[in-house]
Amino acid sequence: MSIEFNADVIVIGAGPAGISAALEVARGGKKVVLLERAKYPGSKNMYGGAVYTSALQEIFKDDFDSIPYERVINTHSWVFLNDTGSFELTYKNDEAKAALAIKRFNLEAWMIEIAKKQGVYYAPNTLVKKLIHQDGAVIGVETELEQYYAPIVILADGVNSILARDIGLKDEYISEDVIISVKETLKLDKKTIEERFNLKEDLSNGINKQYFGNQIGALKGTKNLFMMSYLYTFKDTVMIGVGANLEDLSKNRLNINDVLDEVKKHPDIAPLIKDAQRTEYSAHLIPEGGYKKMPKLVSDGVIIAGDAAGFVNSVHFEGTNFALISGKLAGEAALFALNNNDFSEGSLSIYRKKLEKSFILKDLYSYRNIITRLKERSDSIENYYPQKIKELFEIITSANCISKSSQIKKYIKEFLTKRKFLELIKDMNMVFRSILDILLGK
Ligand SMILES: Cc1cc2nc3c(=O)[nH]c(=O)nc-3n(C[C@H](O)[C@H](O)[C@H](O)COP(=O)(O)OP(=O)(O)OC[C@H]3O[C@@H](n4cnc5c(N)ncnc54)[C@H](O)[C@@H]3O)c2cc1C
Known part of the structure; x- marks a missing residue:
């Protein structure tokens, strides 16, 4: 049966991986459709708070000046909490611009606008229910309302990637391979944040604190629980959250929400967020299996990028940079296959070679046991x-x-x-x- 394709490439998921993949394809002069289940950009996406400048500049260099950041993150602290106080190591560089605090709905909206201007057809509020196959190859997708066909589908549908599991590219996560994280957005006025954290009014500096130490408050007695809490300063909000391995939590019979409550009560942290009003509460999984649990990255007509492929370095809270660059490389691989009119696994395997040359597989490999x-x-x-x-x-x-x-x-x-x-x-x-x-x- 001959198929009438609606596009050259369909990308599923408008997070950093999907947007950058779609942009790359559009910039290569091909027709690309970006499907996103969320009604509003960024409403299904979550992170702690830092997006990395170098990956953004690589993809959005011409538009970078308009990026809607709230503060430059130039101060990084690693804090070891004990029951009554803490020990803190701080690195501060007034000239550093490696990370920016941006709200996800602003980041995704900004990236999507640029992508649309450059030719990406963006379809929000569109849940992809399943992939369509022919002779073993993926040739399209079925949404709640219609079917779209393309010789290449890029899966950038995030950590759960039900679609990758459905076609056998990836196994279901087991609890030891994922972190569950909850995060609160806390509103404080701008001046209060600047006073509490010693920040400048012009938003040219900001703080990321990474906390260790689980013998605090009601968590005392906890065993074998590796947890990392984090705090990021924005313009007039502070993000505070905690992540821990799902299996460790269940062994300790702990609920991640209760862990966050204990973190917020710690004498070092409570004064920083005193009188703040909670405006958002979210929870999300982070893939932790890394290099060893990486799925099969391509198959006939399909490529996986970003969190869907498990590309996260959770030791350093890096994920958006992995998503942006893996998306770009997936887009490049799709263009290569389109130009050669060969959408087979063999042709698309150029994607893995590109990943191997980049920091993505190099870092995942060196951190594989850490x-x-x-x-x-x-x-x-x-x-x-x-x-x-x-x-x-x-x-x-x-x-x-x-x-x-x-x-x-x-x-x-x-x-x-x-x-x-x-x-x-x-x-x-x-x-x-x-x-x-x-x-x-x-
Ligand atoms: C608590 C937490 C803190 C983090 N902190 C940081 C940090 O500070 N810095 C950093 O760089 N990284 C951080 N990360 C990691 C980072 O957020 C992710 O690595 C990054 O968002 C992955 O991008 P992605 O595009 O692959 O996936 P996502 O951003 O998850 O996007 C996937 C998209 O696919 C859509 N989708 C899913 N299924 C379908 C479907 N069937 N049909 C249509 N659309 C679909 C979703 O709605 C979503 O928009 C953090 C993650 C978490 C959870």
Whole structure:
């Protein structure tokens, strides 16, 4: 049966991956349809708050000056929480512009407008129910209302990607391979944010804090729970959230919403968000399986990009950059196949080669064991060291009429005996092997 194609390429999902894939195809002079189930741009998309400038500039360089950011994120803090306080490491660079705080509905709306101007046909409020096949190849999609046909379909439908699962490209997630995260948008007036976080009025600086430490409030006694909380400053809102592995949560019989409540009550965090009004509450999954759980990336007539392919570096909260660039490379692979009139898996496999040359597969490969190792040592990172750091600083900062020498000797003795020496070796092993993995990466 000969098929009448409506487009050269159909892209499913208008997140960063789908928009950048569609743009690339349109820029190559081909007809592309971008289908999105959400009525309004960005309403189904979620993240902590930082989008990375370098990937955005690569794709939107001519329009970059109009990007609707709220603050430049130039200050990064890693905070180890203990029950009563914290230890914080801060990196600040007034000239850094690597990350911008942008609300997702503004980001997606801005990207979609640019894509439409450059020829992408955007169809919001369009849920794709299934993929259409012929002779084993994907040749179109079925929405609630109609069918669209194209020789190439790009799946950029996010972490769940039911469509990729339906055609056997990817397995269903098991709970150990996903993080569940909840996030609140908290409204405060602009001046209050600037006073509390020591920020400038001209929006040229902003903060991202990443928190570790799970022995806080009602979470005390939690075991083997690797969780990361985060806070981002926007113009007149603060985003605060927490993410943890689904399996670890269920083993501890914890609900992620309750974890966030405990984080918000911590004495270090509560004053930062005092009197703020919650304007949004959202939850989302983050793929964590990385390189080892990567799906099959192409098949006849189909390519997967972004979160749908599991392209996230959850150690550094990087996902939008992976989505934008993998989308672009998926678009390039589609153009290659169209120009050669060959939509087979073999032809589309150029996509994987492009990913291998980019930071995407290089980073996923070098980080392939790191999350597992961090999780294995979660009691050290989240419990033991935050507590030991507290004890050390208690000695240093309290003039308690006991000689420092005796206190520090006692501290070191306890460090090496009470905590089994073997545990220390395991922690060091985790650190060195992770560094080696990064250094020896592809
Ligand atoms: C809590 C949290 C914090 C994060 N923080 C950061 C951060 O600070 N910085 C960062 O870079 N990354 C962060 N990430 C990761 C980042 O948000 C994702 O990696 C990125 O959004 C992935 O983009 P995507 O286009 O692949 O998928 P998505 O943005 O999820 O887009 C998928 C789109 O597909 C649509 N869709 C799905 N199914 C269908 C269907 N059947 N038919 C039609 N449309 C469909 C959805 O509605 C959605 O719009 C975070 C993620 C989470 C969850």
